Amino acid sequence: MKIKIVFYSMYGHTYRMAEAVAEGARQVEGAEVELLQVAELVPDSVLEESGAKKAREAFTHIPTAKPDDLADADAIIFGTPTRFGNMCAQMRNFLDQTGGLWAQGALVGKVGSAFTSTGTQHGGQETTLTSFHSTLLHQGMVVVGLPYSEARQMTIDEITGGSPYGATTIAGTDGSRMPSENELAMARFQGHHVADIAKRLAKQ
């Protein structure tokens, strides 16, 4: 059973969440988990100026996803930072190259799920995830979120991400806040939950 985690990250927050999602998925027996990142679109000089080039060094070893990599997955979990309440352009660009897969119905019946990172607490985590789900549904995927049985999303005594639509983290406007233990635990739960559902579907 193949679980692929496809992410984009500019400063490492979404990558850190992707690692936690992978950790959770690997706990399900029989899960083969692969992390992939989508291609960068921002010019090198801009990345350099914003400090993103340095931050991205931490995950240059993660292979770049090709649309066809999705075809043999049982489940795909997508991670994207929020851009104006939506997924980032790098992820959109990748998904817009999956028209061939759509035409063949290649993703129909696979499990699809998404997680995100925002700068601010109410900066569009839910809109990013629910709008991401539209693409998954157009591809015929079985959309899975983060059920409330993961009770950490009800935490109110500390600042935390987490929603029934998927795991989330809050990076802070200067990016200085890395995912908290509460947020990483929810990301692990999502990975485990998706892999568990994929396993049950594979048995049908």
Ligand SMILES: Cc1cc2nc3c(=O)[nH]c(=O)nc-3n(C[C@H](O)[C@H](O)[C@H](O)COP(=O)(O)O)c2cc1C
């Ligand atoms: C062009 C742009 C638009 C952004 N839009 C939002 C937004 O709508 N809401 C928000 O909370 N953060 C927004 N951010 C902040 C990013 O979501 C934040 O940098 C990101 O979650 C960090 O994740 P990463 O380290 O994986 O790149 C934006 C950042 C950029 C560069």
